[in-house]
Amino acid sequence: MSIVPKETIEVIAQSIGIANLSSDVALALAPDVEYRLREIMQEAIKCMRHSKRTVLTAEDVNSALSLRNVEPIYGFASGDPLRFKRAVGHKDLFYIDDRDVDFKEVIDAPLPKAPLDTAVVAHWLAIEGVQPAIPENTQVEAIVAPSENKKSENSKEDGLLVDLKLPVKHVLSRELQLYFDKITELTVTRPESILFKEALVSLAADSGIHPLVPYFSYFIADEVARSLNDLPILFALMRVVRSLLQNPHIHIEPYLHQLMPSIITCVVAKRLGSKITDNHWELRDFSANLAASVCKRYGHVYHNLQSRLTKTLINAFLDPSKALTQHYGAIEGLAALGTSVVRLLVLPNLEPYLQLLEPEMQLEKQKNEMKRKEAWRVYGALLRAAGKCLYDRLKLFPGLLSPPRHPVWRINERVATSQSNKRMSSTNLSMQQPPLKKVAADGPTGALQPIAMTANLQGAPDGFPARSSGTGVGQPSTSGQVPMKTTGGRQEKGGSVAPKGSAVLAQAWKEDLDAGHLLASLFQSFGEGVFSFIQPVEMSFFI
């Protein structure tokens, strides 16, 4: 009936030398033993409370015993919790695991370190009711780094704070560290390998790498700054950035401020890569698209993101002292941001810029072939940007070119212009001819290829452009321009055919919408190169 069974009493009696305890006595004693036990526990709990503790210790039981004038029980050092073991073969019999200690071992053991002495440290739990975010207080926010000035405030306690754990410890698991090390190593050493491609896929999809984002962004910023001369690495880094941006599980917004400069560097840097053969143009295009995609995705979060980016780019674009490579990057960047950006920022500056660019592209004025080549590149980029803009406009106003009368009329005009063009070119007046040829070569690259290709279909399929002296890159061109090119290819001194043509066009399109003006002005600037951006069906009307 009591939780202390009769048998326990008998065992205890035996242990203190009473062999023949009658079971009646044991039965009578059992409830009293339980009662006394409870009494002692009640007193022990009082002692515990007055020691301002919530855990009962052996010490409390001993002081409760001494309260009742009972000899305390020795040998149960408090401190660490006692370890009980279950007796073999018994369900509810426990004993304390009391190991035999070799006396010699104890003597030979070195003295343990003296425990640290009790000390008092002071801190502000609250200042006018608000908890300051210092290491001594619990963290209200998730991560609050202990700032320097706060440290100095508490400098007088610093000496005593030794064994207070610093709260802000960003713990990275071993796996994540390994992962990070592997990825960075791959990026730097073997950007061409298949493994790196796998890594990029993992970066774009893995849900658990969020803790690594700050490290990656730092790594990218650091590495871009360091390896401006190493194109493969730069490309690899930009690919890593793209993968990170693609990853839907990570929040990269807080680190964009660190990543954006690196991306922009890869767009508008003066020199990227060390060798002449390095195709840094491709990297610029890639990075420009990356920057534009960042703007598209996070522009609503950071309102000044796009404005800052465009400002940077337009500054690079309009600064004549900057290298042509930088201009190219800037144009590409702006073009990637969309046609409206191009229309608002690039087109107004188009004419003055082209005048600036013109001498660079001419063999006579620019003897350095490298430079000339660059100038052609820039020209191509401009044309592409403007052309895309035009294409967009024309798509907006599909009716523009549809009236049945006009096409015919226009074709006539077109023919006229081309004829005049031919005529003029023969008089060595065509200034715009070389650009056209260039455009023909450059036109089909990148995003515009499909258009150009469709344009290609209607012309002679075998129309391959002759390799002009200026362009090193042979690319399929639109056959529509072939005749002009072949004729104009030799006309290095371009005449003013285009202005004439454009004047005709402008006259013809007087009644049309601004898209017409746009086309006109573009034609004025680029000559017939722009026609590759007009939709194929319309194109057919032209030719």
Next chain:
Amino acid sequence: MEEEEIQKAVVAYLRKKGFTNTEHALQEEQNRVSFSSNSDHSVSRLENGPVRYSDGYSKLRLWAYSSLDLYKHELLRVLFPVYIHCFMDLVAGGHVHEARIFFHTFREDHESMHLRDLQKLEGILSPLHLEEIELSRSFRQNKFKIKMCEYSYDLLLQYLQKTQSFTMRGVINEHIDFEVSPGQPTLSSGDADFVTIEGRKNDLARQINQKEIHWGLLEDSLEQHLERPKRPLDGGKQGIPVKMVKKDKLVSMVGKNVRSETSAVSVAPRVKPELTLPATLVEVEQAILEDLRSRVQLNNLALPSISFYTFINTCNRLNCSSISQDGSLVAGGFSDSSLKVWDISTIGQLVKTSSLQGEKESAKNENFPATEERRKPYTLFHGHSGPVYSTTFSPFGEFLLSSSSDSTIRLWSTKLNTNLVCYKGHNYPVWDVQFSPVGHYFASSSHDRTARIWSMERIQPLRIMAGHLSDVDCVQWHANCNYIATGSSDKTVRLWDVQSGECVRIFIGHRSMILSLAMSPDGRYMASGDEDGTIMMWDLSSGRCVSPLVGHSSCVWTLAFSCEGTLLASGSADCTVKLWDVTASTRASRMESKSSSSNRLRLLKALPTKSTPVYTLQFSRRNLLFAAGALSKCS
């Protein structure tokens, strides 16, 4: 036989009259008697007893649970007293085994409300124990008081009559007082309010609580000193137009005469001290006035700054700590019977210029060798021979008192760094000791169930307050020094008149042992905190609980009122300091004092520490809050 004839006659009479119920009862009684007539009468009753109790109780329980929802909660209240008394009756009758079974069968019903009582009663295994445990004794001697509406009471009576359960009827009659109120049944919330132990003791408590107490502040206090010189000063300094000054003077002239009466009525009545108070030194007075002048006003919008002193490397040995009024000294009492005092103002310097400081100090006091002093940033007080359970600084910080499990209280001087007096008087560990607000006198409370009042110059206590039924766990002075409050393990708080030594108030309402007490500076309210984390605010004059504060999840070790009494700070074992709005709650309660005390003190702010239980809280005179606790590593 003659008897049988009489019985027959009686039965016939009952039948004729149609008293079937009575007839049945008679037959039942007869059967029982005839059944037991073979053996000894008393034995049969005892054998029959246990079954009667458990049957009766389970039937009552079933009935109560299946009663109408509207009256159910009122009827359920009856179960606990019946349960307890059935159990104790069984034990008293010697049916210990049956009592156990009974106890465990129905224990679950009451665990949520009365767990601690059940734990204590569980150990009762013989009639002797009933006498020994104070809880069971108080249950036996007193009556439960249950409030219920008329209809519930009728229902209960009907049930008891119908079922013929004499045992239950007996138990209920014997131990429960019903306070039947007309009208609708009360709402089910707050069961504790409706089941209280009443009876002889409670009559006593009610009687006691009707005594008059003067909770007003002392006349001629320093705060008044502050108000007086302010007026002419303000008038002179700010150069208010002459008329205004004149008016002001008039007011102040009148005020001087009238204030004692008007303020006594409206704001806080002033009372004369019953003890002869020690004289305060002029420079001390000046310092206090300076403090009062630069006091920060706190209210529910302006919360205090809290400076937290953390004890590190204590290895769970720190039992108590206290902070001097100005926060410059921190004392810690340890379970290895040592007492350590840190001077916070020198802590920073000691680290940097330890050698210099050390030499200076060692030259000053020769108690400690220089080497030791250099190493330790604190002063060590040795003297006790048992764990130190409480320490307290005198109001001006020059003395320190400590109480220990060796049943002594020791007075230490913080200037001389030595023990001055050892007060022996208690017979058991002294749990708490507190200096009076004016110094010189102090109160102590002990495991010997008494609280005592001492003065520093006598080694014998001046008064012994006896009356608590269990350990007196904490003690606190009233602001006017005429009363002390004591909290006990018997779950009551008592207020004692210092001069007469009489108990003048009993506050009943806590459900577990009282751990901390605080008196509001205006002397009107008292806060008490218990083991479960409940804090209760009491109105001293009425003896009623103003509002219970629920928020802490573990023992409330300490409570402190801000100097104007607008805020209450509480520190707990759940590692938080909480700030409560006093004014809002008391104002609300004054307006609707008659209605149920459902309004709760508003919790303004909970400030968690980093795994440091808060042992002590102390508002300085300038309203800076100091807190202390020992870092307990749980990692």
